[in-house]
Amino acid sequence: MAADDQAAHGTEGSDEHSRRDFLYIATGAFTAFGAAAVAWPLLDTLNPAADTLAASTVDVDLAPIKPGQRITVKYRGSPVFIDRRSKVQIEEARKVPLKDLQDPETDEARVHKGKDEWLVIVGVCTHLGCIPLGQTPGSKRGEFGGWFCPCHGSHYDTSGRIRKGPAPTNLPVPDYRFTSDTRIRLGEKPKEDTKAGS
Amino acid sequence: MSANAGHGAPQGTPRGRTANWIERRLPVFSTMEHFSQYPTPKNLNYWWNFGSIAGFVLVAMIVTGIVLAMHYTPHVDHAFNSVERIMRDVNYGWLIRYLHANGGAMFFLVVYIHLFRGLYYGSYKAPREIIWWLGIIILLLMMATAFMGYVLPWGQMSFWAAKVITNLFSAIPWVGESITTWLWGGFTVDNPTLNRFFSLHYLLPFVIVGVVVLHIAALHTVKSGNPLGVEAKTPKDTIPFHPYYTVKDLFGLGVFMLVWAFFVFYAPNFMGHPDNYIPADSLATPAHIVPEWYFLPYYAILRAFTADFFMYWPISWLITAKFAGVIAMFGSLLILFLMPWLDTSEVRSSRFRPIYKIFFWVFVIDTIILGYVGANAPDEVAHIALLGLFDFSTGLTWLTIGEITTFWYFFHFIILVPVIGRMERPRPLPHSISEPVLGGGAVGGGAAAQSRPGPMEKA
Incomplete structure (x- = not known):
């Protein structure tokens, strides 16, 4: 039918043609817009739901942690490593020149000001999401004394920075703030001026 | 879909009045006749069995899977226990689950043989490119389905497989997170x-069925290839699918089912990992995580x-090594789409391609080594060791071997396949499928006679 019409009108001049083309394009555009409007809610249902987003702060009491001790807490389904570092470990992290790092970042930028001994990092390897070893006494800590991911051999240093292996970036520092000297709340941004470096 | 000329009108075998009534409204009978009479080259060897075996496994997986879904609970608190309940309490639950779990591996075994058969006999060449592409789409869908199915028991390997594979996408710049x-x-x-993996694991097999229908429709449009790679020219070159290939396929299917049954009844966890009988723990990664065997070569490419x-x-300077690995891993499959263009040779069958044939087998060995690398x-x-008979160190790390074999994988497709196609001098082809059997071929009779295997050709 459409083909017949076009053939019939084709000889009469381009006016009829362009009006019909306009209708086709307008209809097509409208349909595409409608399809996208329906597709977006369907796709967006797969993003984190409100209750998943709501469960987003965790309070941690640091008082029982002894110097040199590491603990793991669960935050947003993933482990967060809290490391009360010794002077030696801090020293080790700070004497490394930035140019030796795969993902250059100073140790000072990864801890809160005046809280140098407390390293808080998300314990999920930035390569493919395994949990690095090093949290329990006697477990492998890798060549740089931090953490070692057994899946594909990534080594992290005492600041949780990637030093060797396939992981592309440092273990990330989550949002947290000190609610008192010995308590932190994961999931809240620090007040200005307590976070050094950045 | 039917290649028969007629519509409702009675033709071919006579039918009763009821059959004719139905036929005029829905061409059931002519479609069945099309499949039974489908003219098939008479020289197909046993490598041609694996398509129909794959179809059978697909149906068997859907049937066992639907039954399993009736007993399974897709929730992190209940999934692991519901699977153990299937194993212990549900009547014959152990059988259905072991059939399904081992069936997945069997499906890949069959499909990989089917794919290598296509590579050896040039099944991707004109006019069969679309059959080939649909086949690769089926393979990709199978991989997605198998991966999500593996996650459902919610054991340690399930959880960490899900974690590692989904993390691959985080490598994409900007939008990865x-x-x-x-x-x-x-x-x-x-x-x-x-939850969503369960939903998609249930959905995708039916999508695969849809693509399989297209795969077969395209096949029946251009007709089957054969080991000689010369097209069937006269009715003398073909025989009807039924009963000749139904019986041959059923025999092959019987042998295949013996293999499947061996694993189900005697070694049901041979291809699994003990760690998957530990419930998922999001705070501790197992010391050694590896994918199922059918993903190992891709895993080796990723890690290389x-x-x-x-x-x-x-x-x-452009992308991270992690992202490059992800691209290479997907690229190792997607490169198969290009085979119709990469292979520049006019000759389909490797039987007549003395040089390509050698490199085909080198490539097969390369993928097997990649699989070993992925497991270590x-x-x-x-170390290369065999049952204490010998054990020698190669002096290379698995990573180095993985890098060499990864290089060869791409070198084979991108360099060797096009170059050999241009430079190689193929052996003379027979004029027809019948010629090597019946003799009487003037051109290349001797060469064709050398390469005359296959029980069907003697028939």
């Missing part, structure tokens, strides 16, 4: 992830891309 969050439905692999890998150097820790020195 949002994509992984979207895939997870949260901040890590958790209950929303398990480290900052020191020479194939990564040229692109190191990258930093360890590779």
Whole structure:
């Protein structure tokens, strides 16, 4: 039918043609817009739901942690490593020149000001999401004394920075703030001026 | 779909009045006749069995899977226990689950043989390109389905497989993080992830059925290839599918089912990992995580891309080694789409391609070595050992071997296949399928006679 019409009108001049083309394009555009409007809610249902987003702060009491001790807490389904570092470990992290790092970042930028001994990092390897070893006494800590991911051999240093292996970036520092000297709340941004470096 | 000329009108075998009534409204009978009379080259060997075996496994997986879904609970608190309940309490639950779990591996075994058969006999060449592409789409869908099915028991390997594979997408620049969050439905692999994987694991097999229908429709449009790679020219070159190939396929299917039954009844966990009988723990990764055997070569390619890998150097200024590994892993499959263009040879069958044939087998060995590499820790020195008979160290780490074999994988497709196609001098082809059997071929009779295997050709 459409083909017949076009053939019939084709000889009469381009006016009829362009009006019909306009209708086709307008209809097509409208349909595409409608399809996208329906597709977006369907796709967006797969993003984190409100209750998943709501469960987003965790309070941690640091008082029982002894110097040199590491603990793991669960935050947003993933482990967060809290490391009360010794002077030696801090020293080790700070004497490394930035140019030796795969993902250059100073140790000072990864801890809160005046809280140098407390390293808080998300314990999920930035390569493919395994949990690095090093949290329990006697477990492998890798060549740089931090953490070692057994899946594909990534080594992290005492600041949780990637030093060797396939992981592309440092273990990330989550949002947290000190609610008192010995308590932190994961999931809240620090007040200005307590976070050094950045 | 029917290649028969007639519509409702009675033709071919006579039918009763009821059959004719139905036929005029829905061409059931002519379609059945099309399949039974489908003219098939008379020289197909046993490598041609694997398509129909794959179809059978697909149906068997859907049937066992639907039954399993009736007893399974897709929730992080209940999934592991519901699977154990299937194993212990549900009547014959152990049988259905072991059939399904081992069936997945059997499906890949069959499909990989089917795929290598296509590579050896040039099944991707004109006019069969679309059959080939649909086949690759089926393979990709199978991989997605198998991966999500593996996650459902919610054991340690399930959980960490989900974690590692979804994390592959985080390598994509800029949008990677949002994509992984979207895939997870949260901040890590958790209950929303398990729920959607279950939904998709149930859906995708039916999508595969749809693509299989297209795969077969395209096949029946251009007709089957054969080991000689010369097209069937006269009715003398073909025989009807039924009963000749139904019986041959059924025999092959019987042999295949013996293999499947062996694993189900005698070694049901041979291809599994003991760690998957530990419930998922999001705070502890198993010491040694490896994918199922059918993913090992891709895993080896993924891991080969480290900052020191020479194939990564040229692109190191542009993307991370991790992203390069992800691209290479998917690329190793997607490159198959290009085979109709990469292979420049006019000759389909490797039987008449003396040089390509050698490199075909080198390539097969390369993929098997990649599989070994994928199963081993990258930093360890590779030992080759067999049951204490011998054990020698190669002096190379598995990573180095993985890098060499990864290089060869792409070198084979990108360099060797096009170059050999141009330079190789193929052996003379027979004029027809019948010629090598009946003799009487003037041209290339001797050459064709050398390569005359296959029981069907003697028939």
